[in-house]
Amino acid sequence: MNIPVYLDNNATTPMDPRVLEAMLPYFVEKFGNAASRNHPFGWVAEEAVDYAREQVAKLIGASEKEIIFTSGATESDNLAIKGVFEMYKEKGNHIITTVTEHKAVLDACKHVEKMGGRVTYLPVKEDGLVDLEVLESSMTPDTILVSIMYGNNEIGVIQPIKEIAAIAHKHGALMMTDAVQAVGKIPVDVNRDGIDLLALSAHKIYGPKGVGALYVRRKGPRVKVTAQMDGGGHERGMRSGTLNVPGIVGLGKACELCMQEMESEAKRLSVLRDKLQTSLTVLEESYVNGNVEHRLPHVANISFKYVEGEGLMMAMKDLAVSSGSACTSASLEPSYVLKSLGLSDDLAHSSIRFGLGRFTTEEEVDYAIEVTKKSVTHLRELSPLWEMFKEGIDLDSIEWAEH
């Protein structure tokens, strides 16, 4: 077992050595530009890109012509949201999303607002799921796009995408989903789910950083997005820029491996995750955040009340995890995702996200359980809030000096 133990697979995943192996020839030996149509160097690169396109498409049940390669999911989200707005703004100027989206979606929506668009940020229920009735009542004749994430990065809840897409389509809007955390972890099928645009990233599925894709539906309806970068008209004119051939080959291989191993991996990881969760919620005053049924198999987000998240992570220095504590974020605000579930700030400060992955072993999970239990217990001995709780003092009755 390697120390520290890596349990932050929602942030990024280690690259699978099989992915690296697939990529290696495309750096030095097969270096061609996939857009060079007149010599074998270009043909070899183009062939590799085409093959990768098929691998990516297959994982999400799409056709290879519907895959646009990008630099990652942030770019895919931006291209989808701004690109749809620019393309369809004559039809309507309204976009619907949720408050728990990734910043790439939220900030792209803010940009759309600056361009004259109107955006509705739907609240979520206490379990993190979108209320379909609220969605339906938010739809207007001007709504051109509904953008709702597939699986949440912080708490792992899986939104009812198929039902959401049906509502979007009923009202004549397109369905976009940021599926970065879901693709390759659970079965995602753009036709079964009714998805018109989908963002995915290689580095969350054991591929390289700096490459991702946007799925753009070609049939029923044919969706178009306005390019956000001017240049040589690559990727059917939607995304200019010389293709990152080794990265794309890596993304393709990563998708192929997920396709083959996803089902057994999901089973294995949910058993390990459940073991972790069950063992840790034995601790008094610990709470699992988000819906536990509709949840990605590898994620558990747990709040350990009366212990502060950053302090806890420092005690668990041999575990690489992340926290919703303000102290760990640049903004000094606790996690907006946890707060939108109605969690009080102190519980948001006390949260730890465990993200298991392909290379997580049972031994590592056992170690994580032991270290977490020990650290929470230790820090509670240091916590005045824990002492007050144990004495039966109602913390809400105290007038805290806000600072």
Next chain:
Amino acid sequence: MAYSEKVIDHYTNPRNVGTLDKASHKVGTGLVGAPECGDVMRLQIQVDDNNVITDAKFKTFGCGSAIASSSLATEWLKGKSIDDAMKIDNMDIVEELALPPVKIHCSVLAEDAIKAAINDYRVKNGMEPIASEKVHH
């Protein structure tokens, strides 16, 4: 963010963790911060008849720097008169622990806790509380 060695030392081996009898008139208690802000410090001092601090204890809910700041504060308090203790400045803590700018509020909280504990003791013993001339936040 990497922590300084001194922060790690105080965090790993916190000095003077514990609770004094807050009902005793010889004990001053300062409870500062708020759970929703992510840090709460409770600092207590035991004072003898000559107004010298003979013991100090803390408990802190917060990040590593907050725990280290309060641990260090208890070390500094012991043996000081309450008048000298009042002079402890948050920047002394920042310097000693090499806190980065984003963690300065932890030292401010520790200074506030010291002053709150001393004033609690003063009020209990018929003295005027001393207003802090510094406005931090």
